[in-house]
Amino acid sequence: MRSYSPDLTPPWKRPGRQAVPEVPAEPDLVVEEVATGYCGAVIGCEAGTVTLEDRFGKRRVFPLAPRGFLLEGSVVTLVRPARSPAAPARTASGSVAVPGTRARVARAGRIYVEGRHDAELVERVWGDDLRIEGVVVEYLEGVDDLPAVVAEFAPGPDARLGVxxxxxxxxxxxxxxxxxxTGPDVLVVGHPYIDVWAAVKPSSLGIGAWPAVPRGQDWKTGVCRALGWPERTGAAWQHILSRVHSYRDLEPALLGRVEELIDFVTAPPGDGNG
Known part of the structure; x- marks a missing residue:
């Protein structure tokens, strides 16, 4: 009669066994757990455990035991994957965030926009950048006042004005x-939209497109009417603004112009468009 050893430990788990490779438990790696024969793809790996999902969608959690898995028929030790370096945090405008940076003392230069809604939208997306750069945004209450504002501001190389x-x-x-x-120390740029509302992507609001409003009708009121919103433009704007979370919610025709103004106002003297 054959004599059997009382040690029922599998050979690959016995002391003195040959070293086996350590394999990171990367997502979608297919392995077999040696004790149960359970075969599945890695879908998660936490400290000390790995979660496998079999071809039927069933999931089980196993400890990351040494020599605990088979990979393509060979014994391996699964280990937790190395963490990738965290991506740098971004501001709403897409710039790299600089934690702990204090707002810069306001520059002499300024950016003017037409109205309060424009100013609130610029603040929503570029506010962090503007504070770091020390750029103040003000609004005109209408473009008709622009010549008087420029004359009073008296822009110069150290105090550029962007509009x-x-x-x-x-x-x-x-x-x-x-x-x-427009002059060497004044840059006026614009977007093609009749109102800054339309610079917000319709998809961010869950609508197919901004509605066409008949000429002669107040555009904002017409938009509210066409979309079935209450005809309170202030409340409508707050709803629109609440759906803007980053530059991705704005049309490129606005994004490029605001970035251009920030660059112009913050450029060292002699580096402007003049």
Whole structure:
């Protein structure tokens, strides 16, 4: 009669056994747990355990025991994967965040936008960047006041003025006013939308597109009416603004112009567009 050893430990778990490779338990790695024969793909790995999912979608959790798994028929020790370096935090504008940085003392230069909604949208997305750069954003209450504002501001190389104008298209009233004030220390740029509301992507609001509003009708009121919103434009704007979380919620035609203004106002003297 054959004599059997009382040691029922599998050979690969016995003392003095040959060393086996350590394999990171990366997602989708298919292994077999030696004690149960359970075969599945790695879907998670926490401290000391690994979760496997079999081809039927059933999941089980196993300890990361030495020599505890088979990989393509060979014994391995699963280990927790090394953590990848965390991606740098980003501001809402997409810039790399600088934790703990204090706001810079306000520059002499300024950025002006047409109205309060424009200012709130710029603050929503670029506020962190503007505070680090020390750039103050103010609003005009209408582009008609722009020549007087520029004259009073008296821009110079150390105090540049950037202006964002709604509906800046060739032949418009806005384009004529912009041309009258543009100079080496004044940069006027604009987006093509009749109102800054439309610079928010419709998809961010869950609508297919911004509605067409008949000429002669107040655009914001017409938008509320067409979308079935209460005709309270202030409340509508707060709803729109609440759906803006980062630059991804804005149209490129606005993004590029604001970035251009920030670069212009913060450039060292002699590096402007003039």
């Amino acid at each position: 964002l104008v709604d509906h800046l298209v060739p032949g418009s009233k806005e384009s004529r006013i912009a041309a009258s004030v």
